Amino acid sequence: MSDLIAKLNKALKPRGTTGPQGTFRHENEAAILEAAKKLLAKSELGAEMLAFVRDKNIEMHVLRNKQDFGYLPDKSAVYISCPAGQDMPPARAVIHLAGAIRQAYQQVSGELPAPNISAGKERFAKQLVDKKRDYTMYQAVVVYEIVKRTGLLEIIDEFEHMGYRTLYEAYALDMAEASEKKE
16 A cells, blocks of 8 residues: 555656746746747737836746646746646747736736635626636737737637637727727
């Protein structure tokens, strides 16, 4: 029995570099972040997001994990995730980074702070939905602006893989209609 426990412990033992948050940093973190920041800066909203990160001294990290992103308020850090041994396409990385930075803004500004279950289940659920709707809309704007500025259609495919193609299309239609009204 103890041999089985030892094998399980060995299999579950974390491998790799441990970051400042006690999490596991991706081996290609620097390259992934550099590509994501470079692409994010091509969006007007993205450039504002990067300025916010600089102004608030928020760290950015890539963790070895399944696809996910978020904000760690106690560490003032945003993170995106990529499985170990894999590289993250810049189009996916920029979408995730935009979502993570918007989550940081929600919390830091107090605009949409983290929900508290003590407020009741319905209020808690509504706050979660509001937060997700907000950061997803920001991601759509970044995707739209990058496509407009660079013609990088791969980013639309990545957004579609996340399940948000119709959100992108609705936003693009709104922008086209707004442009027609100005003319």
